[in-house]
Amino acid sequence: MTPPRRDPTAAPPGGATARLRVLLPYLLVLLLFVLGIFALYRLLAPIDIQTVAAQIRATPWHIVLLALMSTFAGYLCLAGYDWSALRHLGKKLPWPVILSGGFLAYAFGNTIGLSAISGGAVRWRLYSGLGLDGYDIAAVSTFTAISFGVATTLLGLGALAVHPSALSSVVPLAPETLRLLALAAIVAVLAPLIWASVTRRRLRIGRFNLAAPKPGILAAQLLISLGDITFSALTLYLFLPGNGPDFLTFVAVFAAATMAGVISHVPGGIGVFETIIIAALPAVGGVHEFAAALLLYRLVYFLVPFALALIALSLFEAWRIFGRKTRSPRLDRIFAAVEPAFRAIQPAAPLLLAVMVFGSGLWMSISALLPPVSDAAEAAEAFFPLAFIEGSALLASALGALLIVVSLGLVRRSLGAFWVTIGAMLAGAVVAVLQQTELSQAATLFLGVAILLPFHGAFHRRSMLTHSPITPGWMAVLLAAILSVGFVLFFAHKSTPYGQELWWQFATDANAPRALRSGLLISLVVGAGSLFLLLRAPRFRPEIPDQRTLATARAIVGSSADPDAGFALTGDKAIMLSDNERAFVMFATSGTSWLSYGGPVGEAAAAEDVAFTFVDTARRAGVRPVFYEIGPAAVPLMLELGMGLHKMGEKAVVNLERFSLDGPDRKKLRTTHARAGRDGLTLELVMPPHDPALLRQLREISDGWLAAKKAREKGFSVGRFDPDWLNLWPLALVRHNGDLVAFANILTAGTGGRCAVDLMRQSDHAPGGTMEYLFTELLLQLKARGYSHMSLGMAPLSGLSPDRSGRIWDRFGSIIYRHGGAFYNFSGLRAFKSKFDPDWVPHYLATPSGLPPLLPLAEAARLIARSPDHRLSLLQNKPAGDDTV
Template sequence: MSHEANIPENTSALGWRLRAAAPYLAAVALFLLGLLALYHLLAPVDLHEVAAQVHATPWTVTGLALASTLAGYLCLAGYDWSALRYRGKSLPPPVVLSGGLMAYAFGNTLGLTPISGGAVRWRVYSGLGLDGYDIAAISTFTSVSFGVMTTLVGLGALALHPTALTAMIPVAPATIRVWALLAIAAIVVPLVWAAWGERAVTLGRFTLRAPRLSVLAGQVPISLGDLTFSALTLYLLLPDGAPGFFTFVAVFAAATMAGVISHVPGGIGVFEAIILAAMPAAMPPAQVAAALLLYRLIYYMVPFALALVTMALFEGWRLVGRPLPGSRLGRALALVEPGLRAVSPLAPLVLAAMTFGSGLWMSLSALLPPLTEAAETAETLFPLAFIEGSVLLSSTLGAALIVLSLGLLRRSAGAFWLTLAVMAGGIVVAMIPPSDYRQAATLALAILIMQPFRRAFHRKAVLTHAVLTPGGLAMLAIAATGFGFALFLAYKSTPYANELWWQFATDSRAPRALRASLLAGLTLGLGALVMLLRTPRYRPLPPSAEDLAAAGRIATASGHPDTMLVLTGDKSVMFSRDRRAFVMFAPSGRSWLAYGGPVGPPDAANEVAYDFAEAARNSGMAPVFYEIGPDDVTLMLALGMTLHKMGEAAEVALPGFSLDGPGRKRLRAAHARGLRDGLSLDLSAPPHDPALIAALREISDDWLAARNAREKGFSVGRFDPDWLDRWPVALVRQHGRIMAFANLLPTGDGQAATIDLMRHRHDAPPETMEFLFTALMLALKDRGYARFSLGMAPLSGLQPERSRRLWDRFGALIYRHGGSFYNFAGLRAFKEKFAPEWRPHYLAAPSRLPPLRPLADAARLIAGKPPNGRG
C-alpha cells in the first residue's frame, strides 16, 4: 500500500478538519462575543474599585456563599441517585456521593460535564455491576434533568416577574408572562402524561423514556435545590439594589443555559455578560463584577481545588502503600474508595486544566496594575530592574505553562517535569519584589498536588512533537484573547502611542503591560508553531519481517488469540517508543482503522494508542478502533472516542464444557450423529506437509466457489500456505477423507484459543461444522486450555429500548430483518448452543453520529479491496 493512496487529497483533509473544528470555532466565536459584550458593560469600571469591593466583602457573606455552594453540590450528587432510581439500580450512597461530587467538581469548572462527568461515572459504576447502557442512561438523565428543570425554573420565575429580562427582550411584560406560561405547559403536560404511563417522549430523532412519577417527584426537589442554591450563592454576593430573588432566578437560569449552550469552559464571558446586562442600571457595575468574580472563585474554583487536593491525598496514600486505617475515618474512606479510585485516571485532564489556569493567572497578573496599596508601595521602594524583570518573567512563565498544559493532556513525561520546573521558577519570580506571596503559595500547592500522579505521565514523546488539535488551538486562542481583554480593560483610559513600548519607569504600568502581553503572546505563538511544525507525519507502510517478529512476540504474550492476526502482514504496525506494545491498522477511505485495541503492557499500550490517534488526525484521517472489548473502554473514553456497539463475542469456559446434562442435548445428538457418519477430528501441528496444504486448498476453492466469494482480509486470515504453516490445523475427516478444516490461533501460555479460517466441502454432512467446534473444544479442554473464543455475533445484543441511540435502533433493525443478506440471528443461535459468555464489542470513533462511514471503510478492507475503494 503506497502512502499516496492512504492520505486524502488536500481538499478532503481540509474539509474533514474544518468539520472537526466547527464546534471549537463556534465556542471561540461565542467567547469573543461574550468578551465584547463584557468590555462594553464594564466600560465605566475601575479594576481598583473591583479589587476593593472583593476585599471588602464580609466574611459572614463569604461563609454563607460557601455553605450555599456545599448545599448546591450535594443536590448535584442527588442527580446520580435519582438517575439510578430511574434505571432501577441500587448502589451504596457513599459511592454515589463521592463519584457524583467529583464528577461535578471537575465537570463544572472544565465546562465538559457530559464528557468528564460521564468518564468518572463509567469508572465508578462499571466496576459495580452497571453496563454501558446504564451509565449512558445515567449521564443522559442528569443532563436532561438539568436542562429541563433549569428551563422550567427560569420560565416560572419569568412568569412571576416578567420584567426580569426586559433589558434584553424588547417585549411587553404581559406578553412575556403568557409566553412563559405556555412554554411551561408545553413542557410539563407531555412530561407528566408520559411519566403517568411510563411512555416515551420523542424530540426530533431522539427518544427518551419518561421516568416514573415517583422518580419524577423525587427529581423535582433535587433540581430545584441545585438551581436555587447556585443562584443563591451569587445573589448573596451581589450589592444592595439587586432585584428580588425570584426575579434574579430568571436571569440566572437564562445566563446558565446560555453558558452551557455556548460550550465555552464554564460559560466564561457569556454568563457574566447576561448577568451584567440584566442588572438594574442603578447598580454599580464594579460591585456586580466583584460579585461575579467571587462567585467564580467560590462556586467553581473552591470545589475544583478541594477535589484536586482530595484526589492527590488519596493517590498519595495509595502510592506509599498504606492500608486504610481501621478507625471510623478508615471505614468511611473505605466506603468512598471506589469513587476516589475511579477519579485517578482523570488526573492528566484535571492537572492540565490546573496548569492552564495557573499559567493564565500568572500572565494576567503581570498585565494588570497593582490592585493593593501594599503592592503599589513596593513598586516605589525597589529598583526598576526588579519590577520590569519580574513582570516579564511572570508573563513568559505563565504563557509557557499554558503551552505545557497541552503536553500534560497528552500524558507526556517531559511536559510533567518541565511544568514542575516552570512552576518552581514561578515561585522564585513571585518572591521578587514586589512580592506576590499568594501566587507563590498557590504554585507551591500545585507542585505538591502533581507529585502523587507522576506515574500517570508516562509517555516518552518528544514534547515538541505534539499534535495541536482544534481543541488545543481553541484554548490557546481563548488565552491570547483573554490577555488582550485584560490589557484593554485595565488601561482603557490610557492614550496609546508607539512611545509606550519604550517607556521604563516605576509608574509606567501600561507600557510594562504592553511588553508583558507581547512576550506572552510570542511565547504562545512560538510554542504552538513549534508543535505544529515539528509534528512528524507517520507514513503507514507494510510491516517488515523484523516488525512482524516483534509484534508476534508481543501478541503471543498478550493472552488474546485474536491479536495473532497481526501476523497476516496486511496491516501496518505502529509500535510504542520502547517497542513493548503495538497497534495494527490499515488506512481505508477517511479512516485509519485499528483492528482491536492496543496490544501490550498497559503503560506502553496507552502510549501507542495516543500516538496512533494523533498520527491519524495529523494526516487528516479519523482514528477508528474496530472490534474492541470491554477492557479497552476506559482508554477509548480517555482518547475522546465515542463507543458504538458492534455486537457481542462468545467465549466458552472450557473447564466446565461437556456434552452432559439436559442443556447440551442438541450438541450431544449432533456430535453422536457425526460419529455415526464417520466423522473424526485430528489436530495437525505445523509445519504441514505440502500434500496436506494442497488438499486444504482444494477444499478452500470449493468453499469459495459455492458462495461466489473471494478471499477476505483485515479481521480474518487468507488461505495462504505461509499463513497456515504457522498454526495448528483442525481437520474433520470422514472415513479418512478431509471434509473440513480450521486453523487454530492459540495464545503463548496455552490458555486461550480461537479459530480463523473455517472451510468445508459442499458435500460435507450437515453437522460437520457443529461437530468441528464440539470436538475441538473437547480436545482443547483435555490439553488444559481454559478459554475458547467463538468470535463475534455482529449486531447482536443491541438494546435500543435501553440506549435510545439511533445507531442501536438501526443496528437492531438490521439484526432482525437483515436475514436476506446475512444470517445475523442464525449465527447468534448457532453459537448460543455452546452456552458461551457474551462480551460486548465496540467500534470506537471520534464522532457521535452513527458510524456508517467507518463501517463502510472497514467493509472495504475486509472485502480485500484497496484503500481507495477500487478492486
C-alpha cells in the same frame, strides 16, 4: 489490461474540505468565546480594575462564608442527580460512592466544561465496576441531563412568570406577553412529564423513547434539580450589591445565562454567562460591583470545589502509594469507602492536572499585566530596584506562558513535561516570594506542586515534548489564552493612551509599559512554542509493515491475552507502534477513515499512549479515526478519546472450564457428536510449522470452498489462506475415514489461555454436521489442553436494544438483524453458535461522531471485501526500517 490496485493502507488525500470539517466545531466555539469577550469588554468599559479589586477586598467575610455554604449545598444537590437516577433504574449502590463520585465529577466538569470528565468516561468507570451495563450508564447520563434542563427551564420560566420584566432589557416583548408565554411553557413542560409518570407510559421526544420516573421519584428529582439551580443562583446573588433585584427576578436572568453558557460549549461558559448577567440586570449599582460579584462567584462556585477535588484526589493517590495505610484508621475507612469513585476519576488525572497547570500559567501571566492593586504592592514596587521589578515581571510572564504550553505535554503523560512543570511552578513561587507582593500566588503554586507530586507515576511517557501534536482543540484553547491576555492587558490599562514610546519607558511606576512588554513576551512564548510543537509533530504514513515492525508486533502479540491481536501479523494492515514499542494499533485506510481493528494492543500505559497518537495523527491527516470491533475493556479509553460508541453485535465466547457434553441441556449436541464419531469423523490438532504437502491439501479444500460459495479471500478482520499466515497458528484437521475434509486455524493468545477460530473451510464431499463436529471436538480438546476460553466470532447486529437505548442506529440495526435474512443469515449464525452455550460479549464501533455510523461501516465493509494486495511472503526481502514515524 488490469488497472493497478490501490494499496489498502495508502492514506487517502486529506483535502481542505476534510480539514475544515474537523476544525469547524472548534472555530465555532472560539468565535463564541471571542464574541463573549468583546461584549464583556464593551460592558465593562466604564469600570476601573482598581475599583473592582477594592470591591472584592471590601466583601465581608460572613458573605463569603454564606456563599461557600450555598456552594456546598448546591454540590450536594448535584450529587443527588445520580442518586435519583439510580433509584429510577432500580439500582442500589453505596451512598458514599455516589456522593463522592458525583462531587468529583461535577467539581471537575463544571469548571472544565467537558462531558468526558463530568459524564461518560467517569460514569462508565465508576458504575461498570459496580454491575451496571452500558445502557444503564447511558440512562443515568440522560436522566441527569434532562433533569438539569427541565429544572433550569422551569425555574427560569417560573421566575419570569412572577417578574416578567426581568428580561425586558434583552427580550423585545411586553411584560404581560412574557408572563403568558412563561405560564404556557411551564404547562407544556410539566403536563407531559406528570402524565407519563402517573400513567407509567413512555414519553417520545423526537427519536428518544423515555420512561418517566414514578411520581415519588419525579417529585424528588424536581426538588433536587430546583435546589441545584437555586443554590447556584444564591451563591452569585449573595455577592451582588444590596440594592440589586429581588431573588426571583435574578433567578430568571441566572437561568437564561446558565443555559446560554451550556449551549455555547465554551468551557465554563466564560464570557457568555457574564455578558448576559451584566446586560440583563438593571443598573442599580455600579458595573464594578457586578464585575466583582461575578469574579467572586467564579472563584467560590467553580475554582474552590475544583481545588478541593484535586486536593482530595491527590491525597487519595498518596494514600494508595503508601499502601492504603495512614496513622488514622478512621481516615483509612473513609478512603476505602469512597475508593471506587476515586479510582473512576483517577485515569483522568493527567487532563485535570493539565487544566490546573494551564490555569496557574494563565494566572501568572495575567498577574504580570495588572497594576498594583493594594497599597502594600505599590510600596513594595517603590522599595525594590527597577531592574528587579522589570526582570521579575518578565520572568513571571515567561514562566506563566511556559506553563500554558507545557500543559499539553501533561495531557500526553510526558515525564519531561511533568518535571518542566514542577521546575516552572517552583521558580514562579520563588519569584512571587521575592516580590513580597504575591504571597498568595506563591502559596498556590507550592500547593500545585504538592498536588502534582503523588501523580509522578502517571507521567510515564518518555517521548520528547515536540512529539505531542497540537490538536485543533488545544490550538483553540491556546488562542483563547492569548485573547484573554490581550483582554486583560487592554482592559487594565485602557486609560493609558498608546504610543510607540511606551515600549521603551522604564520606571518603577510605569505599569503600562511593563505590562505591554510582558504581554508581548507571553504571546511570543505561547505562539512560538505552539508553532514549534505543531511543526515538529510526527506524521505517520500508513504503509505495509516491514520485517522489523512485524517482529516487534509479534513480540507484543506474544504477551497479549487477546487472540485477535494476532491479526496484526496478516501483513495487510499498517502498524503504529508506541514510543517505547510495547504497544501498537493495527489499522488500514478506506475512503475517509483510518480503521483500527480492535483497540490498542500491549502494555496498558503504552496502549493508551498509542491510541491517543492514532486519533491525533488521523485528525491531523484530515481523516476519520475509527476503532472497529472493540470489546468492553476498551470502552473507557474510547470515551476518554472522545469517541462515540455504536454496538456492532455480540461475540460468542465459550468458557471452556464449564463446557461439557454432560447433562440434559447437552443431549442433542452429545448425540450429534457421538454419531459423527461413529460415522468416521476425527479431529487432530497440529502445531506449526506445517508440512508443505499438508498445506497443498488444504489449498485444494480452500479453493473448492471459495468456488462453491462464489467468494474470494477477504482481509482486514479475518485471515486468508496463505501458507505464511497458516504457519503461525495451530490447525484443527477433520478427517472422514482418514481423508481430510475440513480444517480451521486457531489463533492463540500469548497469555491467559484464550484462543479464537479464524478460517473454517470444508470440502464439498464432507458429510453433514462436519462443522458442528469440528467445533464440539475442538472445544473438548482445547479444554483438555488447559485453555480457558475460545471465541467463536461475532454474531453481527445481535443484542441491540432499541427500546432501551432509543438510538436510531440500534433501531436500524435491529431491523436488519430481523429482516435481513435474504442478504445474510444473522439469526441463523447466532442460533448455530448458541448450541455451544457461549457468553455473549458486546462489541462496538467507536467513531468521532454520535451519528449512525453508516459511512464508517460501509468503508469497513469495502476494506474487508477486497482481497489484500500484499502477502507476508512479499515482505521477506524488504529492507528493515522504522516506518512508524
